[in-house]
Amino acid sequence: MSDIQIRKAKRDDKAALTALSLRSKKSNGYADAFVQMCVEELTVRDEWILTHDFWVAETEGTRPAGCIRLSVEESSESGELETCFVAPELKGQGLGRMLFDVLLERARELGLSRIGLDADPFAEPFYARMGFKTVGKSPSGSIPGRFIPRMELELQTAQDARQAR
Secondary structure: OOOEEEEEOOHHHHHHHHHHHHHHHHOOOOOHHHHHHHHHHHOOOHHHHHHOEEEEEEEOOOOEEEEEEEEEOOOOOEEEEEEEEEOHHHOOOOHHHHHHHHHHHHHHHOOOOEEEEEOOOOOHHHHHHOOOEEEEEEEOOOOOOOEEEEEEEEHHHHHHHHHHO
16 A cells, blocks of 8 residues: 555545545445435535545545545544545555544644544444444434444544554
8 A cells, every 4th residue: 555645635526535435335235225315425515625634545646545534623622533435446455544544643633532433334343443432323314214333432542452453
C-alpha cells in the first residue's frame, strides 16, 4: 500500500466519494434494493467536506480508494466517525487501518477523549480491531425498523490496541 496518498476531501470529490461508498456498501453482500435504500444517507454533501475532517485515500491521483470522516461538535470532547469506506478490491490490505490512523491522529490533536460510531454489522469486526467496543444499538439512518451496532472508542483504548499489534 505504499502508493497510497491520503489527502483532505475537496468539493469536486463528492460524486466519486458517493460512488465509492455505495460500491463498498454493496460489496458486503447487500442486494441492490437494500443499497438503493442507503443512497440518501451515503450521498456525500458539501457540508461534510467543508465542516468535518474528511480524508480521501487515492492511488497515484486516480479515483478514491477509500475515505473516512470525523465530525466534532463545538466544545465537545467526543467525535463521531461518520464515514469509513474502502474500495472492495482493496479491503483487507491495510487501507482502512491507514485511514483510521489519520482520523485517530486528528482526534488527539483536537483533544478528544472518545469517538462514537453507528457501524454496519459487516464492519463491526474491523472497528473492534481498532479498539471500539459495542455499547448498544442505534436505528439505521436508511432502513426503518433496522438497528445497527453502536460502538465507542476511548482514545486510551485505541492507543493500547495499536501498541499490542
